[in-house]
Amino acid sequence: MIRKTALALLLAAAGVNAHADTIVQWNFNSPTPDASTSTGTLNPAVGSGIASLLNTTGSFSSGDASGGSSDPATGDDSGWQTTSYATQGTGNKSKGVQFKFSTVGYTGIHFSYDLRHSNTSSRYEQVQYSLDGNTFKDFATFDGNSGDTWFNGRSVDFSSILGASNNANFAVRVVATFAPGTNSYAASSPSGTYGTAGTWRFDMATATAMPVPEPKNYAMFLAGIGLMGFMVRRRSR
Ligand SMILES: [Ca+2]
Numbered sequence: 001m002i003r004k005t006a007l008a009l010l011l012a013a014a015g016v017n018a019h020a021d022t023i024v025q026w027n028f029n030s031p032t033p034d035a036s037t038s039t040g041t042l043n044p045a046v047g048s049g050i051a052s053l054l055n056t057t058g059s060f061s062s063g064d065a066s067g068g069s070s071d072p073a074t075g076d077d078s079g080w081q082t083t084s085y086a087t088q089g090t091g092n093k094s095k096g097v098q099f100k101f102s103t104v105g106y107t108g109i110h111f112s113y114d115l116r117h118s119n120t121s122s123r124y125e126q127v128q129y130s131l132d133g134n135t136f137k138d139f140a141t142f143d144g145n146s147g148d149t150w151f152n153g154r155s156v157d158f159s160s161i162l163g164a165s166n167n168a169n170f171a172v173r174v175v176a177t178f179a180p181g182t183n184s185y186a187a188s189s190p191s192g193t194y195g196t197a198g199t200w201r202f203d204m205a206t207a208t209a210m211p212v213p214e215p216k217n218y219a220m221f222l223a224g225i226g227l228m229g230f231m232v233r234r235r236s237r
Pocket residue numbers: 029030033034035036037038039040076078
């Protein structure tokens with residue numbers, strides 16, 4: 001009887017948390033709006049994590065221009081502008097950005113971002129992930145087949161990657177990659193030519209996930225059930 005109740009309560013406890021949380025989000029906007037989109041921050045607006053350049057150079061630029069990202073902010077909406085990409089035919093998947101964040105206490109990890117491609121930027125995005133913060137694996141590619149255009153809601157579902165859950169060293173990279181089946185970058189604009197000065201501008205980089213009940217909560221819960229059992233036994237004597 002007690003066991004059945006315990007099981008039901010455990011399932012209910014797991015079910016109570018069955019909603020996705022935003023565990024980290026970068027909107028790149030100045031924490032205090034200053035009416036300048038050329039200023040911003042790499043500190044997350046929600047949660048904690050580290051955004052870093054991967055062999056590129058960075059600055060802040062408008063998240064509203066050219067149709068804009070999905071950031072609801074206006075007036076002081078910055079995006080993270082990256083440039084200094086690889087010379088044509090070299091450095092495949094070596095340049096872009098990295099987002100490192102802990103998924104401890106979470107499962108079903110999703111990552112999404114908005115990205116503006118300039119005319120001469122790499123058309124193809126390679127998304128990679130790491131379980132140890134050092135070794136990265138290819139996971140998804142996206143096609144930015146237009147220049148001076150925001151591609152909003154790039155979405156990657158890591159829920160099939162077991163090690164992505166509950167991992168203090170989880171990291172995601174978005175890097176420029178050669179056009180599929182070739183040894184060269186394609187330009188985002190169909191009429192453009194790929195160049196190292198091409199830019200990728202990121203906004204609303206967001207990780208969402210489902211909370212998992214912590215072992216200590218289970219332990220406390222089971223201790224509680226044990227106490228209940230002890231009291232029931234005492235009463236029945
Ligand atoms: Ca600003």
